[in-house]
Amino acid sequence: MTILPPEVAQQLRQAQRVVVLTGAGISAESGVPTFRDAQTGLWAQYDPHQLATPQAFMRNPKLVWDWYAWRRDLVTKVVPNPGHYALVAIEQRVPNFNLVTQNIDGLHRKAGSHEIVELHGNIFRVRCFTENVLVEDWNDLIGKGLPHCPNCGGFLRPDVVWFGETLPVEALAHAVKASQSADFFLVVGTSGIVQPAASLPFEAIDRGAMLVEVNPEPTPISPYVSYTLRGAAGIILPALVVAAWPDQA
Numbered sequence: 001m002t003i004l005p006p007e008v009a010q011q012l013r014q015a016q017r018v019v020v021l022t023g024a025g026i027s028a029e030s031g032v033p034t035f036r037d038a039q040t041g042l043w044a045q046y047d048p049h050q051l052a053t054p055q056a057f058m059r060n061p062k063l064v065w066d067w068y069a070w071r072r073d074l075v076t077k078v079v080p081n082p083g084h085y086a087l088v089a090i091e092q093r094v095p096n097f098n099l100v101t102q103n104i105d106g107l108h109r110k111a112g113s114h115e116i117v118e119l120h121g122n123i124f125r126v127r128c129f130t131e132n133v134l135v136e137d138w139n140d141l142i143g144k145g146l147p148h149c150p151n152c153g154g155f156l157r158p159d160v161v162w163f164g165e166t167l168p169v170e171a172l173a174h175a176v177k178a179s180q181s182a183d184f185f186l187v188v189g190t191s192g193i194v195q196p197a198a199s200l201p202f203e204a205i206d207r208g209a210m211l212v213e214v215n216p217e218p219t220p221i222s223p224y225v226s227y228t229l230r231g232a233a234g235i236i237l238p239a240l241v242v243a244a245w246p247d248q249a
């Protein structure tokens, strides 16, 4: 049983500007494999540097498309877990809230979060690899092999950020600005390796924010946090909400 230091709940209750950074770990309890988890993780099964890059797509567009189609199908079948819903509750209770996610699974929106910054895109959006523009109603193109852009005939790709690609400028700028003005920064379920997302917690602590990590394992961010809540997000986050707002439980 993880003990929640009372200071964490008190600080969260009094917080004016909360930023939460999430990674694949918050979707783990929904049944979405994380990148890093040795047994089930995608990183073990598919080396992202083989698949999640523009070079891989140019080399073998069908393999990359099929990997995302498999992931999209898996995510369509899962639902948000208590960790996602706890972040919805925090958003409803604090004056200023930003949820910055590295995840592309759309589960935060499905859970009811509003102020979401998707740093790495969304697996349910598709864009033309050639024209680099979003393609709407592409679903009827599915199931007939590799789909092509209805406008130019080029390949379609998922609207996600691959390794070596720059993040959406507005999304990253918004995330940095929010992190720099946060008084409470919660980092949940991320191995803290992928940049520039992994630098956001440091934008916050450089300006005096309280940094709290929720993760069953230590990460490169752990030595810098004010508090580590060592455990699963689906258990820790609901407990944190109850501890911070016992009167609203």
Ligand code: BV8
Residues within 6 Å of the ligand: 022, 023, 024, 025, 026, 028, 029, 034, 035, 036, 037, 041, 052, 102, 103, 104, 120, 160, 161, 162, 163, 164, 165, 166, 167, 188, 189, 190, 191, 192, 193, 194, 195, 196, 197, 214, 215, 216, 217, 219, 231, 232, 233, 234
């Ligand atoms: C960029 C979308 C500027 C796609 C992702 C060489 C050339 C080019 C770039 C680089 C380079 N060397 C380094 C870089 C930078 C590179 C990078 O950071 N590489 C790493 C490997 C060192 N970054 C980039 O390329 C970024 N772009 O820098 O542009 C640029 C441009 C050109 C040249 C230079 C610079 C783009 C990065 C975005 C990549 N896209 N996703 C897709 O999903 O397919 S990244 C992807 O991996 C995720 O989005 C996420 O960010 C990352 C996985 O990390 P996590 O989410 O943390 O998940 P992980 O599995 O690792 O960990 C899970 C954690 O959860 C664990 O800690 C576990 O303990 C915990 N957990 C498990 N269960 C639970 C739990 N926690 C709580 N509760 C539980 N129940």
